[in-house]
Amino acid sequence: MSERADIETEREPVTAPEAEANRAPASGWRGWASTVTVVLLLGLALAALAVVGGRSLPERIGPPVEELAVEQVRLSPGRMDLTVRNAGPDPVQVAQVFVNDAFVDVRGGEEPIEPRRSTVLTLDYPWQEGQPYVVSMLTSTGLVIEHEIGAAVRTPTGGRDLFAVMALLGTYVGIVPVVLGMLLLPVLRRIGKGGIRFLLAVTVGLLIFLAVDAVFEGFELGDRSGGAFGGVSLLALGAILAFLGLTFIDRWLHRRGDPAGGRGGGRLALMIAIGIGLHNLGEGLAIGSAYALGELALGAALVIGFALHNTTEGLAIVSPLLAAQRPGVPRLLGLGLIAGGPAILGAVLGASVGNAELSLLLLGLGIGAIAQVVVQIAPALRTTDDRATGTVAAMDATAILGVAVGVAAMYATGLLVLA
Structure with missing residues (x-):
């Protein structure tokens, strides 16, 4: 009994810094766990709001908003390639294309262009070097969107x-x-x-x-x-x-x-x-x-x-x-x-x-x-x-x-x- 008491008295007391160091890893893991939990709950709440809120709100009233932007025009002999992007919130269907008020054959764009998506419209048209042109795109709703080419110049080919x-x-x-x-x-x-x-x-x-x-x-x-x-x-x-x-x-x-x-x-x-x-x-x-x-x-x-x-x-x-x-x-x-x-x-x-x-x-x-x-x-x-x-x-x-x-x-x- 006396030997055990001597052993207990020989042990050094645990100081406050050592106790704090022992508690630090545990508190650190608890802090990270609580942070991850809050982030997950926030993500679940936002996902639920997107699903429930989107279905509960009514459809927009009025005609569709159609916005097309011509990002690039590449010219080659007898051909115009237009890269067109839908910059609006609704799908856009290009029905017809005119160049200087003349109807032209179009390849591409058979399907509606979804928002933020792009497509390439290939126009068969015998354009002349240095001449100005106005490309008019008629959508399925009757909206006319125009793009002006100041002076037609053949686009350099890559390589x-x-x-x-x-x-x-x-x-x-x-x-x-x-x-x-x-x-x-x-x-x-x-x-x-x-x-x-x-x-x-x-x-x-x-x-x-x-x-x-x-x-x-x-x-x-x-x-x-x-x-x-x-x-x-x-x-x-x-x-x-x-x-x-x-x-x-x-x-x-x-x-x-x-x-x-x-x-x-x-x-x-x-x-x-x-x-x-x-x-x-x-x-x-x-x-x-x-x-x-x-x-x-x-x-x-x-x-x-x-x-x-x-x-x-x-x-x-x-x-x-x-x-x-x-x-x-x-x-x-x-x-x-x-x-x-x-x-x-x-x-x-x-x-x-x-x-x-x-x-x-x-x-x-x-x-x-x-x-x-x-x-x-x-x-x-x-x-x-x-x-x-x-x-x-x-x-x-x-x-x-x-x-x-x-x-x-x-x-x-x-x-x-x-x-």
């Missing part, structure tokens, strides 16, 4: 030749101009701190112009799209996703302190390259789509115009590197490929796909990426930033002048782009 042309064009308007702009880095290193701040302000002006230009282009694309997948809403979705994605990448690089991402200027240069790359992805998509529709005149004027226009993007990338250590040539080439390479992918997609919704989403990605980069650069434009005392000064005249110069430079070089 190795088309991809080669688009890759070459993307290189000319994307990679080459950006790398040329980055060659100014040795010259720019001779300026002082005030000059560096001025160039950063010019960078902000360049990026602001790119973002605003993409917004206007997105609104124009939204008007031409059928709105089946949100229209302009895709622009906002892409912008939000890109802004949050680049913010996550920046925080991750900051925590790692990775030399590839760099600290300070190096990381900022990488962020600018990614932002400009996403913008060039949308720009390449627009170029490829315009080429597929016959609206893009290839030639020296286009190449020189885009070269001068996008050379300023290379200047924007190297501006944060002026105060940092001298970067190596492979790193500079990597930044140039990140910023200019997506133009090649965009041009190939634009020539082969030609989808307005995809264009809107990619334009939104570029807008959000540029906005995030501008947010990162803005603190460097202030003359004083004393966070300890809470004193933050606004931009001075030099920074404001730099932003104005950047906007003016992008506008002036943009006038040289003939498309």
